[in-house]
Amino acid sequence: MAFRxxxxxxxxxxxxxxxxxxxxxxxxxxxxxxxxxxxxxxVPISIATFRGQSASNQxxxxxxxxxxxxxxxxxxVSAPLAAMDxxxxxxxxxxxxAGSDSLVLGSVSTLGDGRFDVRFRxxxxxxxxxxxxxxYAVSATDLRLAAHRxxxxxxxxxxxxxxxFSTRISYVTKVAARYxxxxxxxxxxxAQAALSxxxxxxxxxxxxxxxxxxxxSFESRKPVVYVHNVSTGRRQLIANxxxxxxxxxxxxxxxxxxxxxxxxxxxxxxxxxxxxxxxRRLIQSGSIDTEPVFSPDGQRIYFVxxxxxxxxxxxxSSTGSAIERITFTGTYNISPALSQDGRWMAYxxxxxxxxxxxLMELGTGTxxxxxxxxxxxxxSFAPNSKLVMYATQDQGREALMTSTLDGKVKxxxxxxSGDIREPDWGPFLKP
Amino acid sequence: MTKFFLGLCLTVFLFGCGTxxxxxxxxxxxxxVKGVAGAGQDGTGTAVNSVAQVDLSKGSLQASMASGPNxxxxxxxxxxxxxxxxxxxxxxxxxxxxxxxxxxxxxGHTDETGGRxxxxxxxxxxxxxxxxxxxxxxVPQNQMEAVSFGKEKPAVVGAGEAAxxxxxxxxxxxx
Numbered sequence: 001m002a003f004r005x006x007x008x009x010x011x012x013x014x015x016x017x018x019x020x021x022x023x024x025x026x027x028x029x030x031x032x033x034x035x036x037x038x039x040x041x042x043v044p045i046s047i048a049t050f051r052g053q054s055a056s057n058q059x060x061x062x063x064x065x066x067x068x069x070x071x072x073x074x075x076x077v078s079a080p081l082a083a084m085d086x087x088x089x090x091x092x093x094x095x096x097x098a099g100s101d102s103l104v105l106g107s108v109s110t111l112g113d114g115r116f117d118v119r120f121r122x123x124x125x126x127x128x129x130x131x132x133x134x135x136y137a138v139s140a141t142d143l144r145l146a147a148h149r150x151x152x153x154x155x156x157x158x159x160x161x162x163x164x165f166s167t168r169i170s171y172v173t174k175v176a177a178r179y180x181x182x183x184x185x186x187x188x189x190x191a192q193a194a195l196s197x198x199x200x201x202x203x204x205x206x207x208x209x210x211x212x213x214x215x216x217s218f219e220s221r222k223p224v225v226y227v228h229n230v231s232t233g234r235r236q237l238i239a240n241x242x243x244x245x246x247x248x249x250x251x252x253x254x255x256x257x258x259x260x261x262x263x264x265x266x267x268x269x270x271x272x273x274x275x276x277x278x279x280r281r282l283i284q285s286g287s288i289d290t291e292p293v294f295s296p297d298g299q300r301i302y303f304v305x306x307x308x309x310x311x312x313x314x315x316x317s318s319t320g321s322a323i324e325r326i327t328f329t330g331t332y333n334i335s336p337a338l339s340q341d342g343r344w345m346a347y348x349x350x351x352x353x354x355x356x357x358x359l360m361e362l363g364t365g366t367x368x369x370x371x372x373x374x375x376x377x378x379x380s381f382a383p384n385s386k387l388v389m390y391a392t393q394d395q396g397r398e399a400l401m402t403s404t405l406d407g408k409v410k411x412x413x414x415x416x417s418g419d420i421r422e423p424d425w426g427p428f429l430k431p
Numbered sequence: 432m433t434k435f436f437l438g439l440c441l442t443v444f445l446f447g448c449g450t451x452x453x454x455x456x457x458x459x460x461x462x463x464v465k466g467v468a469g470a471g472q473d474g475t476g477t478a479v480n481s482v483a484q485v486d487l488s489k490g491s492l493q494a495s496m497a498s499g500p501n502x503x504x505x506x507x508x509x510x511x512x513x514x515x516x517x518x519x520x521x522x523x524x525x526x527x528x529x530x531x532x533x534x535x536x537x538x539g540h541t542d543e544t545g546g547r548x549x550x551x552x553x554x555x556x557x558x559x560x561x562x563x564x565x566x567x568x569x570v571p572q573n574q575m576e577a578v579s580f581g582k583e584k585p586a587v588v589g590a591g592e593a594a595x596x597x598x599x600x601x602x603x604x605x606x
Contacts (some may be wrong), residue, residue: 136432142479168480182480192482199487199491202584219487221536223551233483244555244579252446260548262577265559267552288552303551311549334546348546355545377546422547 003149006086006121008135018079041098043074043158045394046100046125048081051107056116060108060144060150066187067151067165070402072409073160081105086121086133095125102158106133106150108143115139118146122154131157144190146154168426169389170194170204170213171400175418180327181215183230186382186425188400188413194230203247206426207274209255213424214238214248214257225232225259227274238276249292249301250274251318258282258292258301269303269320283320293336300338302345313347333358335378339385344405346370346379346388356376357390359405370407389413391421496533496605498526502586503561505599507542509557512564520561523603524568531574536604537562539579540586542595547581554579554601561601 044070046113050060068074077282079098084090085107095103106120121133134153136146145166152163165186173180179201184191195201199218205214213230215410217222225239239245243262250257254274261279263269267288271277287307294301295315302315312333316323327333332350339345342362349358354374360367375393382389382402389402394412398419403410468537503516512520527535539558541550558577566572587594 006566066563145479176446183480192480193484194482194486195485197487201582202551202583218583220582222576223580230482233485234484242576244551246551255517260552262555262559262579267555288549288556290552291546332545334549 003134003136003146006119006135008130037051037236042072043102043103043106044100045074045078045106045154045158046077046079046081046095046098048084048106050105050118050120051083051085053108055110056108056143057140058147060106060118060143060147061104062185063144063147064104064151064154066156067148067163070187070409070411071155071163072404072406073155073386079103086403087121090123090125092123092125092128098420102131102154103127104150104154111137116143116146116425118143118150120150120153120156132338145186148187161386162384162428164384164387164425164428167428168206168384169208170206170424170426171203171420172201172422173418173420174200174338174398181213181228183213190309192226194233195235202255202420202422204424205248206424207250208252208427210253210427210429214250216246216248225257236276237278238274239270240280241274247291249294251294252296252298258294260290260292269301283316283323291335293338294342295338296342302338304336313345337379337388340382340383341385344381344385346381346390348376348379357388357403359388359407368407369405370402370405371410373401378422378424382425383428389423389425391423466526495528498523498603498605501518501603503557503601503603504596505557505601507568507595507599509552509599510560511558517564520603521568524565524570527565527570527574527605530605531571533574534606535565535570535575537565537575537577538602538604539577540584540598540600541582543582543585543590544595545582547583551579551581552598554581557599557601561603565603596598 022221047061053060067078077098077100079095079100084105086105088105090103103123103125104120109117111117115137117137119135122131124131137220138146148165151165155163156335167186168183169186170183177198179197180193181195181201183194197219202216203217204213213228215226217226223244225245225248226235228235228236239259239260241263245261247260248257257272257274259270259272260267267290269282269289270283271291272279287305289303289305291304292301295357299318300315301318304311305314311334312325313327313333313336314323314325330349333347335348337346345360345362347358348355355376357370357376357379358367359370373392377391379388379390387402392399392401398414398421400420400423401410491504499522500519537558539554541553558579562575586597587597
């Protein structure tokens with residue numbers, strides 16, 4: 001996928017104002033985004049229907065709008081934008097009246113070789129500034145990726161944080177007796193099956209470079225750990241020892257996996273080379289120790305243990321020393337996930353009879369409950385540390401959700417029918 | 432030529448933001464430009480994020496050998512074998528000792544409440560409790576393997592204690 005930056009348009013004063021005849025039709029969101037709470041600081045943004053996008057099989061402007069809304073940091077504003085593209089000079093005063101602070105204009109055209117040329121420009125409506133744009137020459141299958149790259153550009157320009165829309169996620173579906181491991185866009189769409197099995201698949205975990213997934217498969221009538229190259233389909237057995245093998249977690253350098261093995265009895269933590277080999281015991285206890293996860297700096301491993309009588313989250317050095325308990329509220333705290341910025345730990349806590357995503361600020365130990373649902377599982381962070389994705393139950397079906405860290409903006413990811421579970425958010429991909 | 436365009440495009444990408452060149456001056460038909468910033472190829476019809484699919488055909492999972500009642504049920508959050516299941520374990524132990532060449536899998540299961548990985552640990556405890564009980568009755572450790580399915584393979588689908596009590600179990604399977 002090639003992309004280039006667009007030069008800024010010439011000085012506004014030298015060009016004429018475009019006349020606006022129609023109000024754009026309200027864009028139908030592809031995703032249900034629930035916004036709750038008040039006092040949110042959201043950037044009001046208008047996204048014009050890209051000129052010519054109806055000739056492609058993707059509604060670029062709708063994908064961008066849904067991305068930005070899901071982030072919780074933007075609010076879509078319908079505005080008079082008909083028949084405009086990245087070359088148009090918009091009527092900014094009209095947009096200001098509509099309450100919009102930012103504007104995205106763009107176009108989709110067909111290239112001679114059958115690819116599409118997607119272009120856009122971002123405007124700061126308040127300051128009247130052209131904030132630049134880009135063009136992407138892509139095949140039809142990468143149109144959604146181009147849309148997510150546009151979202152990333154807009155998000156970074158307007159919030160200062162890196163966008164995560166062009167990253168990939170993985171999840172598992174169960175439809176009838178068929179289990180599938182999927183790799184999809186960050187919005188759950190454009191899913192491609194990496195693995196299909198008649199036995200369960202759980203605990204997918206992205207390698208730090210985004211090329212491989214480690215997971216637990218029951219295909220040999222017991223849980224064993226595989227590492228699976230996503231683009232080639234090559235699979236390697238990493239842990240297939242006597243008893244159960246589960247809970248793979250990558251070290252940040254991608255060279256080591258922490259795994260849970262019962263080869264010597266009990267449920268215990270080991271380290272194993274990511275290319276395979278003999279596991280090394282991390283710690284020894286008479287209790288359940290499982291669900292390891294490395295801190296982003298690789299110095300620590302967080303894990304779940306019932307050594308205190310009930311499952312709680314602990315941490316230790318990556319060599320297995322200096323064990324300390326982290327969670328103190330409640331009697332069932334599991335499935336820790338750490339944000340890349342090192343600030344946050346998301347986990348599942350049982351409250352009453354309900355299992356809910358909780359968020360702990362590691363520096364202070366402050367905990368907040370993130371959801372109102374009752375059967376949450378498997379939280380993971382977006383690589384920019386701004387969103388949490390998790391599995392839950394919605395109207396009797398398993399579903400995937402994203403939530404902002406304040407819990408105020410949640411979106412249900414679509415893209416698959418049936419039960420959807422075990423999400424893991426992949427890393428930023430190297431450009 | 433390709434390299435020239437590649438360099439040109441990178442230059443435009445890196446330094447183009449501040450220029451005021453009209454957009455229409457930028458070359459549009461850049462079929463020779465490949466992979467300037469994408470994660471993979473482009474212009475070849477291959478998607479940047481292609482995924483190869485692996486389909487595991489229904490493998491040769493062995494059916495277990497019939498050996499009478501072979502399921503031990505557990506209380507909530509417990510892996511203690513209740514006295515009423517001792518007779519099942521004794522009968523299974525006698526049977527297994529007559530089949531020294533057969534491998535025995537003890538499969539632990541949980542109800543659907545709670546996390547998948549933590550339930551895998553609880554199922555493992557149940558399986559190991561039954562394996563230990565069989566071992567005490569003379570079944571060799573190296574003939575047995577205690578494994579867990581956690582909550583992945585419920586015997587009865589559905590919510591509520593009626594289903595849950597049937598799912599908190601360990602199954603003895605002689606292969």
